[in-house]
Amino acid sequence: MRPPRWYRLLVGMLLLWAALSAYACVTQLMAGAGAAADPADRALLAALPGWYWLDYAVASLGLLVGALALLLRRRVAVPALTVSLVAALIQFGWLFAMTDLLARRGAGTLFFPLLILLVGAVALQLAHLAARRGWIG
Template sequence: MIGKETTGAPRWFRLAALVLILWGALGVAACVSQLLYGADAMGAASDYDRALFAQLPLWYRLDYAIATGTLLAGALALLFRSRHAVAFLTVSLVAVLIQFGWMFAMTDILAVKGPYTLYFPLLIMAIGALALQLAHVGRRRGWIV
């Protein structure tokens, strides 16, 4: 909004932004590692893991980079109280939904590895949704503009 005044963000908001920056940095590091080293980046990979990684389309890898990069950018935008946080975190959440939606709908990973493979992706989605909600709260309360 033009002319909207900002108010000081509370300490918990800044702390949440710092935690999200750490989470985002870990995500970017995991993405870079996996793109550089393949399935073995996460430890000893099974033959299934190597085959699955080898079949991932290029767009999927790009989507992974977008998901992690925009989360980190959005977290930094939150810390610096930038209105761009909402856009970055929206793009990140959409990219995560595309990434995991494709993975679970278009591969046999659930049949091979079981339903426990959903836990970490669900955590990633939940954190992404909470980060976006935090940006909206910050925007409504004038903590970011």
């Protein structure tokens, strides 16, 4: 069964978002802590544990794989997007619970991470809908 036009449009937008996410991840991993202008941010980035960066990569790569799978109409989109969302939850949960970032920067710091989690949740729901309707298989 061919998916509707709105689905293909959403998947295209998700793929663009995922590509930007993967680019941001690679750029940040390559630049390291020294790229941060603020000394407090440099110290925070330098102090992040190694698993944090791996988790960030898993979240970004999972989103990209999931978006590509939706585009190619493959069912692997559901587990890939699940892994991505769980990894992002771990990443942001740890960052805000275990560092002083929120206290230093304020509640406005939550906007982009919450947007990222919202997009991940919507992408996962879209994958479940596509699986139920037979658009992926």
